[in-house]
Amino acid sequence: MTNQNAVEARNVIKAFGQGTSAVRALDDVSVNIQRGEFFTLLGPSGCGKTTLLRLIAGFEMPSGGTILLEGTDITYLPPNQRPVNTVFQSYALFPHLSVAQNISFGLEMQGKPAAEVKARTDKMLALVQMEAMAGRKTSQLSGGQQQRVALARALAPQPKVLLLDEPLSALDYKLRKEMQIELKRLQHETGITFVFVTHDQEEALTMSDRVGVMSAGKLQQVGTPREIYTRPVNRFVASFIGETNFLPASVVPGGVKLGCGAVIAVEGLSGQGATTLTIRPEQVRLVDAAEAEAIPATVTNLVYFGTDTHCYLALPDGAEVVARLQSPSNGEVGLQQGQKVALRFVPGAAQVLAD
Amino acid sequence: MAERSFSASHLPGFTVVALAVFTMLYVPIFILVANSFAVTYSASLWDGLTLDWYAKAWENEAVQSATLRSLVIALSASIIATFCATMAALGTTRRRAFKGQTLIYVMINQPLMVPEIVTAVALLIFFASIKVATGYQGLGYLIAAHSAFCIPFAYLPIRARLEGMDLSLETAAADLYASPWMTFRRVTLPILAPGIIAGAMLAFVISLDDVVITEFVKSGGQDTLPTYMMGQLRRAMTPEVNAISSVLLVLTVLLLTAFFFLTRKND
Ligand SMILES: Nc1ncnc2c1ncn2[C@@H]1O[C@H](COP(=O)(O)OP(=O)(O)OP(=O)(O)O)[C@@H](O)[C@H]1O
Ligand SMILES: [Mg+2]
Numbered sequence: 001m002t003n004q005n006a007v008e009a010r011n012v013i014k015a016f017g018q019g020t021s022a023v024r025a026l027d028d029v030s031v032n033i034q035r036g037e038f039f040t041l042l043g044p045s046g047c048g049k050t051t052l053l054r055l056i057a058g059f060e061m062p063s064g065g066t067i068l069l070e071g072t073d074i075t076y077l078p079p080n081q082r083p084v085n086t087v088f089q090s091y092a093l094f095p096h097l098s099v100a101q102n103i104s105f106g107l108e109m110q111g112k113p114a115a116e117v118k119a120r121t122d123k124m125l126a127l128v129q130m131e132a133m134a135g136r137k138t139s140q141l142s143g144g145q146q147q148r149v150a151l152a153r154a155l156a157p158q159p160k161v162l163l164l165d166e167p168l169s170a171l172d173y174k175l176r177k178e179m180q181i182e183l184k185r186l187q188h189e190t191g192i193t194f195v196f197v198t199h200d201q202e203e204a205l206t207m208s209d210r211v212g213v214m215s216a217g218k219l220q221q222v223g224t225p226r227e228i229y230t231r232p233v234n235r236f237v238a239s240f241i242g243e244t245n246f247l248p249a250s251v252v253p254g255g256v257k258l259g260c261g262a263v264i265a266v267e268g269l270s271g272q273g274a275t276t277l278t279i280r281p282e283q284v285r286l287v288d289a290a291e292a293e294a295i296p297a298t299v300t301n302l303v304y305f306g307t308d309t310h311c312y313l314a315l316p317d318g319a320e321v322v323a324r325l326q327s328p329s330n331g332e333v334g335l336q337q338g339q340k341v342a343l344r345f346v347p348g349a350a351q352v353l354a355d
Numbered sequence: 356m357a358e359r360s361f362s363a364s365h366l367p368g369f370t371v372v373a374l375a376v377f378t379m380l381y382v383p384i385f386i387l388v389a390n391s392f393a394v395t396y397s398a399s400l401w402d403g404l405t406l407d408w409y410a411k412a413w414e415n416e417a418v419q420s421a422t423l424r425s426l427v428i429a430l431s432a433s434i435i436a437t438f439c440a441t442m443a444a445l446g447t448t449r450r451r452a453f454k455g456q457t458l459i460y461v462m463i464n465q466p467l468m469v470p471e472i473v474t475a476v477a478l479l480i481f482f483a484s485i486k487v488a489t490g491y492q493g494l495g496y497l498i499a500a501h502s503a504f505c506i507p508f509a510y511l512p513i514r515a516r517l518e519g520m521d522l523s524l525e526t527a528a529a530d531l532y533a534s535p536w537m538t539f540r541r542v543t544l545p546i547l548a549p550g551i552i553a554g555a556m557l558a559f560v561i562s563l564d565d566v567v568i569t570e571f572v573k574s575g576g577q578d579t580l581p582t583y584m585m586g587q588l589r590r591a592m593t594p595e596v597n598a599i600s601s602v603l604l605v606l607t608v609l610l611l612t613a614f615f616f617l618t619r620k621n622d
Contacts, residue, residue, distance in 0.1 A: 057530060059526055080529045090521065090523055094542060105531050109533045
């Protein structure tokens, strides 16, 4: 029976330090990463992304829980016995070896015959378009080239899983965009499962098949980019992925009531009393004041973002809502500060989330 | 870099003091080297240049055997000391921090702190009892003594290089299927090599140069070059000793220059 999970973490705990000064870098994390998928771990600094990656690579042993690779328990296997390779944030290329020697290192350590090592190294050099630099020392390469060598080196032994710890964070914006496309291409061509770490939500959304959002050592939500963006499970995920409006509200039959008195229909509500309504800026529409369910508002600020214009609106009770409007071709949205307008939420888009 | 608010060169008398210090450091050496080429030995009288003293020293059997002995001791001692120093450096940098680490560090560097004469006397007494017990009179004592006091000199450059090394390189090697031993052989050791060579060269020079401990530990007829020279000087000043000194000087300068290039940060 083949196991569909490339990596499975079960109730993994990792604590650093002892006694009262102990830090739980990972607090009961369970996740299934499927074969051949581009899985991204996303979260703010210090949330435990690197720690989870290091546990999968074997550089660190968990304080509790189990890690499986294609169904086999590898929790306490040393890193050199795991068919898993890592692209380090600092690249960690061997300075005393040439580009080609760096790439063949893993194959040689696996004891592959010389002819196979050579053939595979050449193939990898071609894959990352570094054939011309095979003989160079790694210190003579640019950041983007070092990145490619690090990728080729980690891919050469054909690992079951490739781990990438913020591999693009040291690159400038343009190169970063190029490498994002490059990474997707490499993943597609090799079919290897990628586990990618980033704290850049845009990168996570554009590149991944699925995203795991982490905060304070806990996995908050796992889902496709679309799922986590449109159906965040809690306020942390909603605010970390993209921009969103939070409005104080109270539960009433059939929906919630905002501070200004407007009632918004929300499905599946339980409980009562004070809560918070979440609505994405692009789900806020400016409408005619006469339209049903229109809420009066005042324009307080306009910020131009090229294709979009962010319109800051004040509701009658002072609550602030941001609406994202598509900029017309001449760039003018035809609004002015202080102007009285009316807004509406796209039906079904507003949500009430757990804290 | 931002402009410095304090510059030593603005202190009164800076230039004078600096010149005086360099004069005191180098003029005697210059005179020594110059005299090794002088036809007659006199610091004030020049009546021509000659290489005779070098030839004489070269042909002197006592000098030959002392030189050979010095080289054998320095080579053996630097190899042993460098091996121990490499192990010590790995032991103090490639593991979790532990209690008493500073104490270990101080103990490894003991020869830098304990006055040489104290070590010399201690070794004399210690080795004397071994000589009595075993009857062994060979060069082993000198090699052991030299190895011991050369360890810190080998240790410091090796440790500096290990500390400057990116730890993620070893992690990367392990990630790429290298066993701990292969990681050491294929990654740690090659990157460490310049530090090891530098340490060995420093140890070699230090051993070659030693007088105090050698003088105390050596048995009869075990003169090294420095102790032979000292014995000669007790009788008379000869340009022959100057010639030997000059050769030692050149050798040391060459080795230390190589050391400097090996330990430069940007390689
Ligand atoms: N070796 C360690 N010893 C002690 N604490 C550690 C160690 N490694 C990580 N931590 C702690 O564990 C927590 C998670 O660290 P981790 O490096 O996994 O975060 P991260 O999500 O990768 O952050 P970043 O985005 O900044 O890289 C942090 O609070 C960190 O201080
Ligand atoms: Mg990290």
